[in-house]
Amino acid sequence: MDLYDAIRRRRDTRAEFSGEPVAADVLERVLSAAHSAPSVGMSQPWDFVLVRDPPLLETFRNHVSTEREVFAGSLEGERAETFSKIKIEGICESGLGVVVSYDPSRGGSAVLGRHAIADAGLYSVCLAIQNLWLAATAEGLGVGWVSFYREEFLASLVGLPEGVRPVAWLCVGQVSSLPDVPDLERFGWRHRSPLADVVHENRYGAS
Amino acid sequence: MDLYDAIRRRRDTRAEFSGEPVAADVLERVLSAAHSAPSVGMSQPWDFVLVRDPPLLETFRNHVSTEREVFAGSLEGERAETFSKIKIEGICESGLGVVVSYDPSRGGSAVLGRHAIADAGLYSVCLAIQNLWLAATAEGLGVGWVSFYREEFLASLVGLPEGVRPVAWLCVGQVSSLPDVPDLERFGWRHRSPLADVVHENRYGAS
Numbered sequence: 001m002d003l004y005d006a007i008r009r010r011r012d013t014r015a016e017f018s019g020e021p022v023a024a025d026v027l028e029r030v031l032s033a034a035h036s037a038p039s040v041g042m043s044q045p046w047d048f049v050l051v052r053d054p055p056l057l058e059t060f061r062n063h064v065s066t067e068r069e070v071f072a073g074s075l076e077g078e079r080a081e082t083f084s085k086i087k088i089e090g091i092c093e094s095g096l097g098v099v100v101s102y103d104p105s106r107g108g109s110a111v112l113g114r115h116a117i118a119d120a121g122l123y124s125v126c127l128a129i130q131n132l133w134l135a136a137t138a139e140g141l142g143v144g145w146v147s148f149y150r151e152e153f154l155a156s157l158v159g160l161p162e163g164v165r166p167v168a169w170l171c172v173g174q175v176s177s178l179p180d181v182p183d184l185e186r187f188g189w190r191h192r193s194p195l196a197d198v199v200h201e202n203r204y205g206a207s
Numbered sequence: 208m209d210l211y212d213a214i215r216r217r218r219d220t221r222a223e224f225s226g227e228p229v230a231a232d233v234l235e236r237v238l239s240a241a242h243s244a245p246s247v248g249m250s251q252p253w254d255f256v257l258v259r260d261p262p263l264l265e266t267f268r269n270h271v272s273t274e275r276e277v278f279a280g281s282l283e284g285e286r287a288e289t290f291s292k293i294k295i296e297g298i299c300e301s302g303l304g305v306v307v308s309y310d311p312s313r314g315g316s317a318v319l320g321r322h323a324i325a326d327a328g329l330y331s332v333c334l335a336i337q338n339l340w341l342a343a344t345a346e347g348l349g350v351g352w353v354s355f356y357r358e359e360f361l362a363s364l365v366g367l368p369e370g371v372r373p374v375a376w377l378c379v380g381q382v383s384s385l386p387d388v389p390d391l392e393r394f395g396w397r398h399r400s401p402l403a404d405v406v407h408e409n410r411y412g413a414s
Binding site: 004010036047050070075107116119193195202204 | 210213214219240258295319326333334337340398400407412
């Protein structure tokens with residue numbers, strides 16, 4: 001698929017998972033794309049835990065349901081009403097969760113490019129996630145990033161070692177289709193802004 | 208360009224900038240790709256400050272030189288020797304710095320998906336950076352992410368408002384070519400690891 005098509009067609013997927021398994025060779029290409037991302041000092045500080053065990057998926061889904069209620073409880077009026085219609089995860093329906101984590105010990109004792117910005121390693125992990133997401137889109141898969149969880153819960157669920165931080169739970173799976181319009185726009189939660197609003201010349205605020 | 212080709216050909220560019228200006232329509236497509244990235248709660252919390260003013264570029268380049276010395280001073284023996292040969296930035300040669308920043312106030316008072324993970328907004332900014340990087344690659348441009356700087360210095364240089372955090376300085380420009388092998392590998396700093404090393408099944412450490 002053309003790069004710009006993949007960027008345009010990529011969606012955050014919740015409701016469209018069919019539950020059919022992802023073929024091993026397809027998943028390998030998608031994970032290889034993630035693993036080809038740039039990383040600070042070539043530290044490649046990411047890991048991918050592929051969660052397919054149904055009890056693990058259900059346990060995580062139940063935790064996310066609880067966190068959904070926490071967020072819902074913070075909303076009032078129109079926001080509460082709008083949020084109540086939005087599906088936030090397809091954890092069990094997708095059949096595959098990819099937990100992406102960050103290991104700051106990766107890359108040796110002196111990571112080139114990280115001495116002044118400790119978070120640079122975390123940034124690298126996100127670049128890998130976007131490669132994964134675009135590759136999945138090109139393969140006809142859906143990806144839904146779930147962030148309604150507590151990091152310590154997820155770290156414990158998949159047994160991350162001390163110091164390794166979970167960055168994302170990605171629902172990855174076959175889909176019936178990908179929606180044209182993002183869910184949050186379709187349900188009236190938010191609308192996309194024009195590019196000109198976020199571009200500045202030489203100084204912030206100057207156009 | 209095919210997505211997988213863009214992922215494979217993308218390089219972190221330092222030495223190959225030709226200094227020719229980037230056409231406005233090309234830059235618009237590249238920034239639009241970034242602005243099409245997914246973001247937590249559709250908050251689109253990024254900004255792009257396009258720095259082309261030569262004195263600003265030189266000021267930043269000088270700051271980065273100082274930080275290079277800080278890092279070099281932490282190294283010994285073979286590491287110091289290997290690092291001494293590696294070019295870490297093409298700030299003036301590229302002629303264009305794209306400062307990408309994170310504004311946590313974007314997206315309203317309750318950002319859907321951020322109540323449990325404060326860094327989720329920062330993660331979104333990195334997804335936009337990867338879209339930008341791949342689009343630039345497809346357009347035949349080079350991108351070099353410079354992270355040898357102090358955040359407060361860069362924030363002040365381009366006038367970021369209080370609370371807006373710089374995430375990256377990207378050198379973006381025309382290039383003579385993109386190297387086949389990443390610089391850090393070519394110069395013997397690090398080598399890429401096999402995918403199998405970072406993939407786990409259900410639990411970290413299980414294959």
